[in-house]
Amino acid sequence: METTVLPPDPEPGGKTLFPSAEFVPNRDCFRSRFYPGISQALWNDWKWQMANRITTPEKIGQILSLAPEERDALEGSVRLPMAITPYYAGLIDPDDPGQGIRRSVIPTIMEVEKSAGEEADPLHEDLSSPVPGIVHRYPDRVLFLTTGMCASYCRYCTRSRMVTDGHCPIGERVWNGAIDYIAAHPEIRDVLVSGGDPLTLSDEKLQWLLTRLRRIRHVEILRIGTKVPAVLPQRITPRLVSILKRFHPLYLSIHFIHPDELTPDCAQACARLADGGIPLGSQTVLLKGINDDVPVMKELMHRLLQARVRPYYLYQCDPIPGSAHFRTSVARGLEIIGGLRGYTSGYAVPTYVIDAPGGGGKVPLMADSIVEHGNGSIRIRNYEGKVFTYPEPVQEG
Ligand SMILES: *Cc1c(COP(=O)(O)O)cnc(C)c1O
Numbered sequence: 001m002e003t004t005v006l007p008p009d010p011e012p013g014g015k016t017l018f019p020s021a022e023f024v025p026n027r028d029c030f031r032s033r034f035y036p037g038i039s040q041a042l043w044n045d046w047k048w049q050m051a052n053r054i055t056t057p058e059k060i061g062q063i064l065s066l067a068p069e070e071r072d073a074l075e076g077s078v079r080l081p082m083a084i085t086p087y088y089a090g091l092i093d094p095d096d097p098g099q100g101i102r103r104s105v106i107p108t109i110m111e112v113e114k115s116a117g118e119e120a121d122p123l124h125e126d127l128s129s130p131v132p133g134i135v136h137r138y139p140d141r142v143l144f145l146t147t148g149m150c151a152s153y154c155r156y157c158t159r160s161r162m163v164t165d166g167h168c169p170i171g172e173r174v175w176n177g178a179i180d181y182i183a184a185h186p187e188i189r190d191v192l193v194s195g196g197d198p199l200t201l202s203d204e205k206l207q208w209l210l211t212r213l214r215r216i217r218h219v220e221i222l223r224i225g226t227k228v229p230a231v232l233p234q235r236i237t238p239r240l241v242s243i244l245k246r247f248h249p250l251y252l253s254i255h256f257i258h259p260d261e262l263t264p265d266c267a268q269a270c271a272r273l274a275d276g277g278i279p280l281g282s283q284t285v286l287l288k289g290i291n292d293d294v295p296v297m298k299e300l301m302h303r304l305l306q307a308r309v310r311p312y313y314l315y316q317c318d319p320i321p322g323s324a325h326f327r328t329s330v331a332r333g334l335e336i337i338g339g340l341r342g343y344t345s346g347y348a349v350p351t352y353v354i355d356a357p358g359g360g361g362k363v364p365l366m367a368d369s370i371v372e373h374g375n376g377s378i379r380i381r382n383y384e385g386k387v388f389t390y391p392e393p394v395q396e397g
Contacts, residue, residue, distance in 0.1 A: 027265075030090040034063055043086070046235040050151065050200065054084045060106065064094035073107035080107040081163060083153045088231045091260055100258040100290035105152055111322035117357070118319045120161040124359035133170055133178040137361055141190035144178055145170065146209065149200045151232040154255075156285060156326040158318040158355075162196065170196070179212050186218045192253075194225035199235055203243055210247045222247055225283070227255035229269040236269035241276040253281045253312060257291055262303040274308040281312035284350065286336070288317075288328040294339035301340065301348040311350035313362070318355060330354070334367050342383025 031043055035052075042048050054060050057074035060082070066074070073080045084092075084105045092106070093099040125135045125143075135143040147170055148162045157163070182188050191213055198206065213219055224244075228235045244250055252273060256262075274280055282304050284291065291297055301311050314337070317327045337352045353362040371379040371387055378390050 025091050025263075027090055031086075035086060044234050046232055046237070049085045049087055049232055049234055052086055053151070054086065054089055055082055060084070060089070063089055064092060064102075064106075066106075067097035067108075069108040069110065070097060070106050072109040073111060078109065078112060080111055081153065082107055083150065085151050085232050087234065087265070088152050091263065098289065099260075100287070100296075101260050103290055104154055104156070104257055104287070107155060108325070110325040111155065113324065114321045115319075115324040118321045118323060119357075120321060122319050122357045123158065123355050124357075125159075128359050131177045131181045133174040134181050136181075136185075136188075137359065140187055141192060142182060142188055143192045143194055144182070145195055146175070146193055146198045147196035147201060149195065150197045151200055151228055151235070154227070154285075156287060156317055156320070156323055158320060159196075160320060175209065175212075179216075182213065182219065183216045189218060189220040190223065191219055191221075192223045192225060197226050197228055198224050199226045199228035199232075199240075203240060206240075207243050210244075210250075214247050221249045221251060223251045223253060225253045225255070229254050229266055229273070230256050230261040233263075233265040233269035236272050238272065241272050241278075244273075244278060245276040248277060251279045251281065253283050254309060255283050255285075256300060256304060256309075257284055257287060259296065259299040259303050262300075262307060267307045270307040270309055280307075280309040282309045282350065283313045283315065284311070285315045285317050286328055286333050286352075287326050290326075292328040292332050292336065294336055297336050298340060298344060298348070301350070302344070305345065305348055311348060314350040314352045316352070316354040316365075319357060330365065334365060337365075338367050338383070 028040075031038060031040075035043065038048075054063070057066070057071070060066070060074070072078065074082065082105070088101070088105065092102045096102065097106075128135050128137045130136050133145050135145070137143070145159075145162070150157075150163065153160070153163060182191060193209070193213075198209075201209070210222065213222055254270075270280060284297075284300065286292055291300060297314075304311055314333070316330060316333055317323060319327065333352050337349065340349045352365045354365060355362050369381050371381050373379070376392050376394065378392060379387055380390060381387050
């Protein structure tokens, strides 16, 4: 019998080192310059990364030259809360305040300007919360806010009210109440574990939580919402993956905003998760001047697919207070989706949604593809704008 020799395993995600970006970070150089004496091993320890998150204007001011609008937000009376992992800070362009990654984590004074229609809890999550920690909006699934902690704070975060409160109201009592609620509601077949970022919890706590949820017979699938693979890829250890894979079917939705986030470290983290059999999806917030551009969005989606992450949602940015400078028009969002659909793999096209203010849930948006409908046929428009007719079956009676 013929024996087949398999080729050696390829290096995961080796191709994705900033082929087009103007700013190419050099991690080793960044570490030795701003963290002298910190070994590669310590740098790669996620607990060190968490403990050394950048939260002060002094520290961030050593790493990059602050623009006036950034300085005003960090110093003086305003002092907006900030947290950035040293790893993610290494991806920031020190000389360009307009760089996407930089704008997503460095506060600016524009955040104190509240515009019309903006509110702290635009999705009215607090009103759809039957018990603390649970948002039950849809018939068969719940959102479980397990922690207020995040590895890095996104400036446009829909739940920034939870971090800016200055305290995290989620403890053991909240967890127990939320688990009891899920156990008492047999219609809940899908639990979305989110926060904050659940992957900032210790292995032990995460394991305890997932074990409790898995014991509930009617819970069919578990999902975790996280930005950790992008901002703290060191957290995705073989041990973490070996824990997570014991709770299948378990899905992961990862928050990504820009192709610069798909570093070799991030690609390796995604590869570990995918090798653990965890289906990976992405969630992206549409952000003005950061990713509201067809080539940037297309590159992000392509790199996600290369990392085995299937684009899931593209969100219109929620109207939290001080978000106007991040929000782009819906027309632009439709243009971006229109620039993907048909022009690239269907797998690379996320569903563009507005999470309806007031608590209406996610509403998908698409440019009109139905030209005319009735009289036994439907006229439809394709991605190039050409019109076609589909004959509908003749209705009986
Ligand atoms: C987004 C969301 C979900 C999950 O929605 P899917 O469309 O199933 O991904 C569930 N509950 C709440 C409150 C949500 O915001």
